[in-house]
Amino acid sequence: MGKGKRVGIVGAGNVGSTVAFILAMNGSCHEIILRDNKIDIAKGKALDMSQAAAAARSHTIVSVAEEPEQLKDCDVVVVTAGSPRLPGMSRDDLLLKNAQITREVVRDIKTYSPNAIIIMVSNPLDAMTYVALRESGFERNRILGMAGILDSSRMAYFIQEKLGYGTGQIRASVMGGHGDDMVPLPRYSTVAGVPLNDLLTDEEIDEIVERTKHGGAEIVSYLKTGSAYYAPAKSTTIMVEAILKDTKQIYPCAVYLDGEYGYSDVVSGVPVSIGANGAEDIINVSLNACERKMFKKSVESVRKLIDTLNENNFFEDCK
Ligand SMILES: NC(=O)c1ccc[n+]([C@@H]2O[C@H](COP(=O)([O-])OP(=O)(O)OC[C@H]3O[C@@H](n4cnc5c(N)ncnc54)[C@H](O)[C@@H]3O)[C@@H](O)[C@H]2O)c1
Numbered sequence: 001m002g003k004g005k006r007v008g009i010v011g012a013g014n015v016g017s018t019v020a021f022i023l024a025m026n027g028s029c030h031e032i033i034l035r036d037n038k039i040d041i042a043k044g045k046a047l048d049m050s051q052a053a054a055a056a057r058s059h060t061i062v063s064v065a066e067e068p069e070q071l072k073d074c075d076v077v078v079v080t081a082g083s084p085r086l087p088g089m090s091r092d093d094l095l096l097k098n099a100q101i102t103r104e105v106v107r108d109i110k111t112y113s114p115n116a117i118i119i120m121v122s123n124p125l126d127a128m129t130y131v132a133l134r135e136s137g138f139e140r141n142r143i144l145g146m147a148g149i150l151d152s153s154r155m156a157y158f159i160q161e162k163l164g165y166g167t168g169q170i171r172a173s174v175m176g177g178h179g180d181d182m183v184p185l186p187r188y189s190t191v192a193g194v195p196l197n198d199l200l201t202d203e204e205i206d207e208i209v210e211r212t213k214h215g216g217a218e219i220v221s222y223l224k225t226g227s228a229y230y231a232p233a234k235s236t237t238i239m240v241e242a243i244l245k246d247t248k249q250i251y252p253c254a255v256y257l258d259g260e261y262g263y264s265d266v267v268s269g270v271p272v273s274i275g276a277n278g279a280e281d282i283i284n285v286s287l288n289a290c291e292r293k294m295f296k297k298s299v300e301s302v303r304k305l306i307d308t309l310n311e312n313n314f315f316e317d318c319k
């Protein structure tokens, strides 16, 4: 699988380096190139991972791009550059700082890996995916944001914890933006094919929904110096591998909406078929009135962040 493929990772912090490690251990691609402001840290991690790859008999090479031009000709670039939140912060508090970082990083990707598919991870995720799209000028299928797989995995875990059984058999579904207004969908969640409301009470499902919405903050409250990275990294590698293997499997991803679900010129999380061309198809799931209302609120939250960027004349500088 993926022989000869090159994956770039910008931001070799907690999430980026864990993505690299998983890909290297899986032998998912031929080469992984790390890029970070902290060059020595990136070099140390690349060396460490290369030695782990040797131990695992993996053919993946991990190297460092010390200069922007060394992150060249990548098939996929994952962007995790930027600050994580700390306890008491919302993801949205990172907006202006991470938008500037995303802009710089995406300009280099556009120049040196002009055919890459970009997977955004930096927060606030939907707004950063929008920034990447505007800054790159790439077709919308080539810019995806990672969040829905993570949020759905969290919901699946909370269902399993509540039930006490079903490990590995739970399919949970979350749509909308990656914020407090995300839209967990119990109606589309099952355990070994059994609908959730056959297994849990409404109150129990409500608790799971609320905990899912605040799943990121729960981990920040324990870690204190940053945010989650194991589940985010695993979720990101699922997207990278779907692109490299051209699987065309459906995953919830943040993509630019152009009329889908009744919204345009905004990014939100929806089910997407992922393949070699990135977001190849956007799947239209039928939502009931209540779900539509929640989706609308979530889209409006993302739209507010885009408005804030506009008010700061952020997009006037887009090349
Ligand atoms: N979408 C999601 O579901 C999700 C999940 C987890 C984390 N995140 C977000 O991902 C981002 C990274 O999280 P983390 O835990 O890895 O943080 P981290 O602080 O561990 O790593 C971020 C890295 O980015 C680097 N960096 C900063 N500016 C850069 C630039 N211009 N060029 C290259 N590198 C640069 C930093 O040196 C650092 O190593 C945060 O914004 C976080 O909120 C999103």
Ligand SMILES: O=C(O)C[C@H](O)C(=O)O
Pocket (backbone or CB within 6 Å): 084, 085, 091, 123, 178, 215, 216, 217, 219, 220, 227, 228, 232
């Ligand atoms: O919660 C955060 O700030 C990081 C990430 O978005 C997450 O959900 O873990």
